[in-house]
Amino acid sequence: MxxxxxxxxxxxxxxxxxxxxxxxxxxxxxxxxxxxxxxxxxxxxxxxxxxxxxxxxxxxxxxxxxxxxxxxxxxxxxxxxxxxxxxxxxxxxxxxxxxxxxxxxxxxxxxxxxxxxxxxxxxxxxxxxxxxxxxxxxxxxxxxxxxxxxxxxxxxxxxxxxxxxxxxxxxxxxxxxxxxxxxxxxxxxxxxxxxxxxxxxxxxxxxxxxxxxxxxxxxxxxxxxxxxxxxxxxxxxxxxxxxxxxxxxxxxxxxxxxxxxxxxxxxCHSTCWDANAPTDAGDQNLTNQFTKSGYPLGLMFNVNGRRFVDEGLDLRNYTYAKFGREILAQEDGVAFQLWDAEGAKWLREEEYASDVVERISADTLEDLAAKLIPKGLKSPTNLVESIREYNKAVQSHRKKHPELIFDPSKKDGLSTRCSAGGLQLDKTNWALPIAKAPLLAVKVTCGVTFTxxxxxxxxxxxxxxxxxxxxxxxxxxxxxxxxxxxxxxxxxxxxxxxxxxxxxxxxxxxxxxxxxxxxxxxxxx
The missing domain is CATH 3.50.50.60 (FAD/NAD(P)-binding domain)
Structure with a gap:
């Protein structure tokens, strides 16, 4: 031939x-x-x-x-x-x-x-x-x-x-x-x-x-x-x-x-990915919907109930491709994203609707932490304490800076850091309190996109x-x-x-x- x-x-x-x-x-x-x-x-x-x-x-x-x-x-x-x-x-x-x-x-x-x-x-x-x-x-x-x-x-x-x-x-x-x-x-x-x-x-x-x-x-x-x-x-x-x-x-x-x-x-490009997604290939119907990019509006915790990134470091476009690496580096290679009712209302349906992701919700921090134990959370006490400490830091910042207004379309300066102190790992923008029920969490892992x-x-x-x-x-x-x-x-x-x-x-x-x-x-x- x-x-x-x-x-x-x-x-x-x-x-x-x-x-x-x-x-x-x-x-x-x-x-x-x-x-x-x-x-x-x-x-x-x-x-x-x-x-x-x-x-x-x-x-x-x-x-x-x-x-x-x-x-x-x-x-x-x-x-x-x-x-x-x-x-x-x-x-x-x-x-x-x-x-x-x-x-x-x-x-x-x-x-x-x-x-x-x-x-x-x-x-x-x-x-x-x-x-x-x-x-x-x-x-x-x-x-x-x-x-x-x-x-x-x-x-x-x-x-x-x-x-x-x-x-x-x-x-x-x-x-x-x-x-x-x-x-x-x-x-x-x-x-x-x-x-x-x-x-x-x-x-x-x-x-x-x-x-x-x-x-x-x-x-x-x-x-x-x-x-x-x-x-x-x-x-x-x-x-x-x-x-x-x-x-x-x-x-x-x-x-x-x-x-x-x-x-x-x-x-590589690696992002927050649904922990319940297929492991070795994308889903041809849902494709990009397994992405979980709503973390700037909430918090992320590892299985030990501790935060490990500044979720408000930058606009999502400039952090989502690298935060997957941070998740993979955590124990068990998974994390939990978490919001209260105010933060959750900004989430995109194509990523967070109930027919796309497993939504874990509760009316109190203690109940939410208990529901996350079967999903891999190893220290519910740390989770609850971390969120309470975070909420106190948010409140202190708001008192010092009443002129700042939440705006998800820009770095709004709503932080956990002020002259009164802050957290060991601050959230530097979009620091909304985790207070209003129902509270929502989803389990995520690292999804690799391209090398x-x-x-x-x-x-x-x-x-x-x-x-x-x-x-x-x-x-x-x-x-x-x-x-x-x-x-x-x-x-x-x-x-x-x-x-x-x-x-x-x-x-x-x-x-x-x-x-x-x-x-x-x-x-x-």
Whole structure:
């Protein structure tokens, strides 16, 4: 059987892969093939399991209104939305990664974010303003917060479906259940294609004139690699998304063509996750609903009845990707989120409704603590004492600062710390008392979303860099979770999908342009 020949071959059917495919077609590639290890039912990789949020630069509400389909004219005057500039985005990247993010990658991500979201809309991605996740209705006004305002209609499932529809319109060939098992190279060290295992178990070759774009995700669904790179105990973390992101393509690129690794290989996006969720893969129906991100409005306790993070440290967008690590570090790797009636009313139904999560409620602290014992709480006395101590600190702060008003859309300064003292671990914003019945608790664990370690790429082309030559490997590109160097320990919410789109678009364009150049010189694969 002779090898199949395409202009561009893409590995992985997530957001980055579909962006690369669409961009390749637009850039002149006549034959584009997208290969996916998973079956059709698991299409989309981790993108399917997201909320479909994109972080992008915008100047005002008027800047994003042309992109969205859920804002009637009469609602516009009721929306408060501060601009989110390139400076803001870069600052957030630098701040949450402790200055470790690659400055050139960051500049490319930020600088291309706005034009890329517009490009996505032109390619059939249906954006909406994220009222439920990124805005609070306060005194009749919708107050957006955290710099992230766009989401895709129907979330991650809608995003994958819309990408698939766009690929069909553009004539992209997509093959599922087609794992890539090797990279093909010529004597000059150029990547010329891939080896694919077919349904019959036999391997066949696919050649790519312009190059191969790797968009196959990280190693978050591989427990042995998690333990190897993230550290002891990480094999026990729950997998939030696709069970097919197991790191083979990362290992393949590094071992077969000496691709240079980059980024935070001991770091990952990990969040508060329903302790009753499946352990080794996300639920394809509930997807992102197992996320439990309402902790800024309440408290979190470990099984010994002690708090272990400052729940009000920052807006949720800047803490939720790292607090899962803190939960996993606790005894038994679980925790309890807790609110009173006032805090609970701000929780999002899609995450905390009774048909999504096990809600444990009681009218008194003592009764709630007793109900949590069968769920794993080991010291109900500590829990009750901790909350009473917390409530006293909240009351002291309120007396000293009566001018402060609770506002979940910004850092409101309602704290447990004042001149009269505070707690050993203060809550620095949104410190509401735990007093009004009914009280509510849910049990959470650590859910791993994606890993931060990846391959070093050239920011303007997404070409993979060689460990040996420190130069681009001809014919090899990467995007999505496989790009290393952007995120360290944490990330700003919504920047993952934006990164996949920005660098996926670049990679598809670069590979297509290379195919055109080689055709013009009549180069033979």
């Amino acid at each position: 002779s090898a199949l020949v395409y202009d561009v071959v893409i590995v992985g059917s997530g957001n980055a892969g579909f962006c690369a495919a669409a961009s390749a077609v637009e850039s002149g590639a006549s034959r584009v093939l997208l290969l996916e290890k998973a079956p059709l039912a698991w299409a989309g990789g981790n993108s399917t399991f997201t909320a479909g949020a994109y972080r992008t630069v915008f100047r005002s509400l008027a800047d994003v209104l042309p992109l969205v389909n859920n804002v009637p004219p009469n609602l516009t005057p009721q929306i408060d939305m501060a601009p989110y500039t390139e400076t803001d985005f870069l600052h957030d990247l630098q701040r949450v990664t402790n200055g470790r993010c690659d400055p050139q990658l960051a500049a490319a991500l930020v600088g291309e974010s706005r034009v890329t979201t517009k490009w996505l809309a032109q390619n059939g991605i249906k954006f909406q303003l994220s009222f439920k996740r990124q805005a609070y209705e306060i005194e009749g006004r919708w107050k957006f917060w955290g710099g992230m305002v766009l989401m895709v209609q129907d979330g991650g499932k809608g995003l994958t479906r819309q990408h698939q529809e766009n690929a069909r319109r553009k004539g992209v060939e997509v093959r599922y259940e087609s794992p890539v098992v090797g990279l093909l190279c010529n004597d000059g060290g150029q990547v010329t294609g891939v080896s694919v295992k077919g349904e019959n178990g036999k391997t066949y070759s696919v050649l790519a004139r312009g190059g191969v774009v790797l968009c196959a995700g990280g190693f978050e669904a591989n427990p042995s690699m998690r333990a190897q790179y993230l550290g002891p105990g990480w094999d026990l973390a729950y997998v939030r998304g696709s069970p097919y992101n197991t790191g083979e393509c990362l290992n393949m690129a590094i071992s077969e063509v000496s691709a240079k690794s980059a980024g935070n290989w001991s770091g 931060f370690g990846g391959l070093k790429v050239v920011p303007k082309t997404s070409s993979v860099v060689s460990e040996l030559t420190r130069k681009p490997i001809p014919g090899l590109y990467a995007a999505g979770e496989m790009v290393g160097g952007l995120f360290y320990g944490n990330y700003p919410g919504g920047s993952g999908l934006t990164s996949g789109a920005v660098f996926g678009r670049q990679a598809g364009r670069s590979a297509a342009q290379r195919a055109t150049e080689l055709k013009s010189t009549r180069a033979v694969l």
